[in-house]
Amino acid sequence: MTVVTNPYLEGNFAPVLEEVTATELKVTGEIPAELSGRFLRNGPNPAAAPEPSTYHWFTGDGMVHGIRLRDGRAEWYRNRWVRSAAVAKTLGEAPRATRSHAGMDFAPNTNVIGHSGRTFAIVEAGSLPYELTDELETVGPCDFGGTLPGGYTAHPKRDPLTGELYAVSYFFGWGNDVEVTVMDTEARIRSARRVTMGGPVSLHDTAITQTWIVLFDLPVLFDLEMAAGGASFPYRWFDDYQARVGLLPRDGDSTEVIWHEVDPCYVFHPMNAYDELGGGGGIVLDVVRHPSMFRTHLLGPSEGAPTLERWHIDGHGAAVKEERLDDRGQEFPRIDERRLGLEHRFGYSVAVAEHDDILGTESGLVRHDLVAGTSEVRSFGRGTTIGEGVFVSSATATVAGEDEGWLMTLVYSGDTDASALHILNAGDLGGEAQAVIELPQRVPAGFHGNWVPDPA
Template identity: 50%
Template sequence: MTDRPMLDRSPFLQGPYAPVTEEITAFDLPVTGRLPAGLDGRYLRNGPNPLGSDDPGSHWFLGAGMVHGVRLRDGRAEWYRNRWVRSRHVAEALGERWPGGPVHAGMDFAANTHVIAHAGRTLATVEAGALPYELTDELDTVGPCDFDGTLPGGYAAHTKLDRRTGELHAVAYFWGWDHLQHVVLGPDGRVSGTTDVPVVDGPMVHDFALTERYVVLLDLPVTFSMDAAAAGSQLPYTWNPSHQPRVGLLPRAGTTRAVRWFEVDPCWVFHTLNAYDDGDRVVVDLCRYEGSFDVSALGSGGPLTLERWTVDPTARRVARQCLDDRPQEFPRVDDRVLSRAHRYGYSAATGQVDRGTVQMDGTFQDAAFADALLKHDLLAGTVEEHRFPRNAAIGEAVFAPSTPDADEDDGHVMAFVHDPDRGATDLVVLAAQDFAGPPVATVHLPARVPLGFHGSWIVDG
C-alpha cells in the first residue's frame, strides 16, 4: 500500500476500477433464482488488472489483462475463476516461467481488452500490434498466438465472426505501419487472407464493422503522436484536428478490393453495434462521441449517443440519424446476426448517475459503469431499461440465445454487476424478452470483478 492521497492516484486504481490482488478458483457458486437449463458454457470477460502497480499516472488501457469466467452447466454455476494473462512481465512478476512464443515487433503484452473463442482456441485479444494470448478452458495461459505462424503482423482487439462462412474478421493497426490490415481467419483457425489499406498519420482503429459485402473501416482523428511518444506519454495517441475523419467500404470479394472513402464530421467512435447491406447502401449503428476526443485522458469532447450512419456510395455521402440520445457505450447485438440486418441491441447506460458524492459526467471514464442496461428495439424505435440498485456498477452486456436456432432476442442477457452491499460481484442473467423485469438468476461470485472491457458467451462444443 501507499500513503499517497487517493486524489493523487490514477482514478483507475480506485473504487470499482481498483485491481484485485489474488487469483481465485471457487466451485458450486450460490445462485438466487434459477439458471436456465440451456445455458451450458462459459461467460468470460477481460479487463485491465495492474499487477503490483501503484503508478499515479496509470492508464486504464495499459493494465495487465485478467480474464474472469463463470462456468454454467445443467442449471448450476460450476465455477468462477480469474487469471492474469501470463505475458513475460506478468509471469516474471509472479515468479513463474513465461510459456514463451512469438512476439510481434518486440511488443509482448498481457492482452487486456477482449476474450473470444475460435477454432477450438480461447483467445485474449488487444490492439495496436501485440499478439493475442491463447488460454485453456480453465483460463490458464498457453502462450502468445500467431495462428500457427500464419499471422504476418500484429492483431486486433475486436473481431467479427461471419457464421455463414465460419470466417473471423479483424482490422489490425500498429504505430509503425502506414496501413491498416484486414485479417481473415478461416474455420481452421489459420489466416486465410490479408489486405493492406493505406492510411496516413497512424490512426487508432479500436473497432470496425462487417456486412455481407463490406468491411467497414473507421479512420478518425485520434492518431499516433511522435511528440507524445518522445515526451514519455503512456498512450501516444492524440486528437489530430488536421486528420480528415472518414468511413471506408472495403469489398470482401473481388480481385482489386479497392476501398472507397466517405468523409464524416469530426467525431470519435470506440464501438460499433452492427452493420448490414441495404440495397446499394450500407447501414452502420455505433456509439458516437461528438467533436474532439482526448483518448489519453478518456474524456469525451461532446455528447455520446447511439447513431445510425447510412453510407450511400452513389450519392457519396454519409447520412446520420440519432437512434437514442442518452449516453451509452459497449453496444452489443446477438452475435448470430453480425453482418446482417438486426432489430435489437443492448448497451450500458453512462453518465449523469448520482452515486452519493460522485457525479458521473458522461465522459468515457464513466462509460458502461452507470446502474442501468438498455435494450433497443430499432424497428419499433423503443428503448427498455433495466435499472440495478443505486451504486451498482454494470459492465458490458452479452446476449446468449435460448437455442442455436432461436429467434433474435429469444434468449438471455448477461453481465457482471458489482454488489456494493456484498463488496463482490454477481453474474446477473436477464430474460431478453422481459428485460425490465427481475433477473432470471443471479450468480454470486466470491470476489469483486474490477470494471473492465469486453467478454463473450462461449457455448459448449
C-alpha cells in the first residue's frame, strides 16, 4: 500500500489538536513595559483530518495564536480555532451566526488584525471576515454592519495618516472584476469600487501610496476545470497571460487605472510603495518576486527563490522597470507601518531556507537598509523555522524614529518541538534578544499576524 504524504501536513506544518490557555509563561530577558497589547498570528490548522493527496495549505481552517503582554509581563498564551460552521461541527459545538457571502463559509486562516478596537480573522477569495473577542473566542462572521459588499482580503493596508484600511478583494464569482474598498476608522466600508482585470486573478495583496492603489494583475488565475475537479484552491499559473501592474487613483473612478506591463512573475507581498519624489506621478514599489507560482507545484508555494526587487512605475503606462535588490530567497516582507505608503528606509523579511544561500538550512530574519544598500541577518540556528518579523515601534507619536522599536517573531525549534516568541531590538538585530517568551505548545507554520496595541 502506498502511503500518501503531504509536506503541508508534516513536521511543523502539522496541525495542533489542543486549544490551550496558559498564564505561567517562562520569560528570558525583559519584556519592555510599554508593550501593552496582543501579538496575534493566524494560520491553517485543519480541525478535521484532511485528505493528504489533495490538501492545499491555503485551505486549512484558521487557528489564531495570541500572546498578551502588559506591564512587562506575558499575561497569557491562547490558541483558538476560528469557529466556522464546519469547525464548530467538528468540535461538537453549535454553529455561530450564519451570515455568509455567496454561501461560502470558511474559518479565515491568513491574517488577524485589530481595527477600531475589534479583532478580525481575515482571508481572501470570497469568504467573510470573522470577528473574535480580545481572548480569541469566535463572535461570528462579519460584514462590517452590512457595508462590505462581498468577501474581503487578508491584506488590507492602513494609511498611517488617516487610519483607514485600503483593500483589494477577489472572488471567482465576480468574473474578471476585483473590488477596491476603503474602510473608515469605525470599521465601516465608506467606498467600494469594481475594477476589471485581464482575467479572474488571484490577487493576494496590494500596496498604497499617498496617490495610488496598486493592482497586481499577474498570471495566477481561477481555473474552472480544477474547480470542477474538486480542487480546494482552484487557481494556477497561465503561461500566456499578460502580467501587468495597475495604478488606481486613491479617490478616482474605477475606469482611471493606468496599466504597466511587467515580466511574468508572481507577487504575494509588496514590502511597501511610495510616490516618487518630484510629482511626476510615478511610484517606487518594493516587492518579493516569485519567478512563477502554482505552475508545477499546485498544493503550495514552491517554485524558485523569491527575490527582493524594486519596481519603478512611471504612472503613465510604460513597462515596469525592475531592479534586483537582493537575490537571496526571502518572503514575508514587513516595514515600520508608520511608513506605509510613505518612503521607507528599512524593511524586514524572512530568509527562505529551502532556496537559501543566506543561511543553509538555518532560518533567519533579514533587516534591509535600503538607503545604505546593506542588510543584516539574524540566524536562529539549525533546525529552526521562524514566522514573519512584526515591527512594533517604541514611540507611536512620531514617524521620526523609523527602525526604533522591536521585531517580534515566532521561532520553532525542531530539536525541542517547541515555539517561543522572540522580541528583538529592530535596530540591533544581531544583538542579544530583548526577551524570549516560551510557549506551552508549538505554533505550526502559518501566515500573518500583527501586534495589536491596547487602546491608548
